[in-house]
Structure formats: C-alpha cells, structure tokens
Amino acid sequence: MASTIPIVTLLIVMLSCHAANAQLSPNFYASSCPNLQTIVRNAMSRAVNRETRIGASILRLFFHDCFVNGCDGSILLDDTATFTGEKNAVPNRNSARGLEVIDTIKTNVEAACSATVSCADILALAARDGVALLGGPTWQVPLGRRDARTASQSAANNQIPSPFANLATLTSSFAAKGLSTRDLTALSGGHTIGLARCTTFRGRIYNDTNIDANFAATRRANCPASGGDNNLAPLDIQTPTRFDNDYFRNLVARRGLLHSDQELFNGGSQDALVRTYSNNPATFSADFAAAMVRMGNISPLTGTQGEIRRNCRVVN
Numbered sequence: 267m268a269s270t271i272p273i274v275t276l277l278i279v280m281l282s283c284h285a286a287n288a289q290l291s292p293n294f295y296a297s298s299c300p301n302l303q304t305i306v307r308n309a310m311s312r313a314v315n316r317e318t319r320i321g322a323s324i325l326r327l328f329f330h331d332c333f334v335n336g337c338d339g340s341i342l343l344d345d346t347a348t349f350t351g352e353k354n355a356v357p358n359r360n361s362a363r364g365l366e367v368i369d370t371i372k373t374n375v376e377a378a379c380s381a382t383v384s385c386a387d388i389l390a391l392a393a394r395d396g397v398a399l400l401g402g403p404t405w406q407v408p409l410g411r412r413d414a415r416t417a418s419q420s421a422a423n424n425q426i427p428s429p430f431a432n433l434a435t436l437t438s439s440f441a442a443k444g445l446s447t448r449d450l451t452a453l454s455g456g457h458t459i460g461l462a463r464c465t466t467f468r469g470r471i472y473n474d475t476n477i478d479a480n481f482a483a484t485r486r487a488n489c490p491a492s493g494g495d496n497n498l499a500p501l502d503i504q505t506p507t508r509f510d511n512d513y514f515r516n517l518v519a520r521r522g523l524l525h526s527d528q529e530l531f532n533g534g535s536q537d538a539l540v541r542t543y544s545n546n547p548a549t550f551s552a553d554f555a556a557a558m559v560r561m562g563n564i565s566p567l568t569g570t571q572g573e574i575r576r577n578c579r580v581v582n
C-alpha cells in the first residue's frame with residue numbers, strides 16, 4: 267500500500283503536466299479526420315490555380331492569426347456586439363485576404379468530419395499548402411489547436427509588426443512571441459510572394475536612402491507621393507508568384523520594398539544571414555519551414571480550452 271500511493275501521485279502529476287503542456291501533434295486527426303490533409307490540399311490547389319496570390323494572402327493570414335494571442339483562429343471571427351474583431355485592425359483592414367477560401371475549406375472539412383477540426387488548424391495547413399503550391403518548402407504541421415471564443419482588435423493593432431519598424435523593434439516583437447531574430451529573418455522571406463499597397467511602402471520609396479535608385483523610380487511610377495494608396499506592387503520584384511530566395515537577393519541589392527524588409531540588410535546583425543539565404547536557397551527553405559512550425563506553436567489553445575468552431579466567422 268505504501269508503495270502504491272507514490273505511484274498514484276506520480277501518475278496524477280504526469281497527467282496534469284501533460285494537460286498543462288499539451289503538445290500539438292501532426293497525427294492529431296489521423297483517426298478522427300483521416301482525409302483532412304487531402305481536403306485542404308485540394309481546395310488550396312483549386313484556389314491557387316484560380317489566383318496565384320491567394321497562397322501569399324493565406325500565409326499572411328496565418329502570421330496575423332498567430333501573432334495575436336496565439337494561433338487560435340481569432341483573425342477569422344467577424345465583429346460582434348460583444349467584441350470588435352481583428353479584421354478591421356490597421357494591419358488587416360483593406361488588406362487581409364483569403365477568408366472565403368478558409369470558409370470553403372471549412373465547409374468541405376465539416377462535410378467529411380463534422381465538429382472535429384478547428385479553424386486554427388485549417389489555417390495552419392492551408393498556409394503550408396499555399397507555400398508548397400508556389401514552389402516553396404513543405405513541412406509537417408503539428409495539429410490539435412482549438413479555436414478562440416473571442417478576438418481582440420487592440421491586440422492586433424499592438425502586436426503585429428509595422429512595415430515602418432526598425433530592426434530593434436522587429437526583433438522585440440518577434441521575441442515577445444518566443445521567436446528569435448533568425449526566425450524573424452527567415453519568416454520575412456515570406457515576402458518572396460505576394461503584393462503590398464502603396465501606402466505601406468510610400469515612405470520607403472520617397473524618403474529612404476538605403477534603396478537602389480532605379481528600383482525606387484520604378485516603384486514611384488505607380489505609387490505617387492499622394493493618392494493611389496491601394497496601388498499594388500510585388501514584394502519580390504523578380505518572381506512574386508514563386509516561393510524562392512529572391513527576396514534575400516533583392517535585399518542585398520537594396521531592393522527591399524518595405525522599410526522593415528530593408529532593415530534586415532542595412533549594416534546590422536542580420537546582414538550575414540541575409541547573404542547566406544541569398545546564396546543558399548536550401549538553407550533558407552529549411553530555416554523557413556522550421557520557423558513556420560515555431561510560429562505555429564505560439565500559445566495554442568488545446569485540450570478543453572476554446573472550442574471547435576462550426577463556422578470560422580462566428581463563435582458557436
């Protein structure tokens with residue numbers, strides 16, 4: 267008897283530790299929704315075939331989900347009477363895209379396995395597939411996140427980094443999420459795909475001095491000093507629909523589009539890593555994939571926390 271008590275105690279401690287540190291797992295839905303990965307992949311493949319940019323837009327949605335109270339699908343919630351959601355926060359208003367694609371995937375997933383898979387996990391898988399479909403790396407996505415029951419516009423305004431930020435500020439906003447400066451630089455390589463609005467890079471092309479003159483002139487042609495706020499330009503001037511390492515080659519040539527992009531190669535601590543990525547696509551791919559998993563692990567809701575939303579736009 268004396269020896270069973272410690273064993274029981276040990277078991278209770280082990281179980282409670284497990285709950286506290288509940289880990290995500292790539293096999294989380296292996297038996298509850300065995301076709302999940304195929305369903306997401308097929309829908310993403312159709313969406314990217316329709317519009318290549320969607321892969322970029324969904325990658326960014328995932329980043330903006332994870333940086334606001336963890337990867338909990340909060341960005342997908344519409345505003346309600348009780349909370350103002352994240353969709354209209356400054357970094358997302360007139361800019362967050364791809365929400366309808368997530369709705370379509372959710373509908374398809376619900377048809378196959380109802381009330382089982384979170385919107386947060388669907389977004390994590392869709393982001394991975396968007397990158398892969400545009401020629402980037404792939405990785406196993408740890409799963410088992412649950413969905414938030416609320417969203418925070420002020421957290422979105424405060425925690426998503428600004429394109430006007432300097433390296434120190436970017437570093438501290440990533441550190442606040444448990445991500446290193448190497449993760450910052452690798453993940454910024456997401457800007458090898460997609461587009462940005464004039465309003466996000468006007469200051470850079472008119473005021474910055476660490477910019478290639480021809481590049482600045484090209485960008486000014488479609489982004490006037492005033493007006494044209496929503497005019498678009500590619501974040502990677504070479505291959506905006508191909509996930510490759512050209513983003514880093516651009517930075518070395520002082521052709522980063524956003525002020526925050528060029529901060530990674532401006533005589534500071536990340537110059538060497540930017541050069542490495544610009545010369546070694548395989549190193550960039552491996553670091554990007556590993557950093558995406560780390561970003562996807564930011565404060566997930568697990569176990570009995572949160573819920574499995576039926577409709578990604580509204581709390582159950």
Ligand code: HEM
Nearest residue numbers: 322323326329361427428429453456460461462463466526
């Ligand atoms: C390091 C700090 C970051 C800043 C300051 C930043 C800022 C921005 C801005 C201002 C835009 C253009 C938005 C618009 O025109 O409305 C943009 C687009 C984009 N960002 Fe970032 N970003 C950062 C990090 C990331 C990360 C970590 C990822 C993903 C891993 C990412 C992926 C994207 C993608 C793919 C687009 C293009 C979206 C589209 O075409 O719809 N960004 N980012």
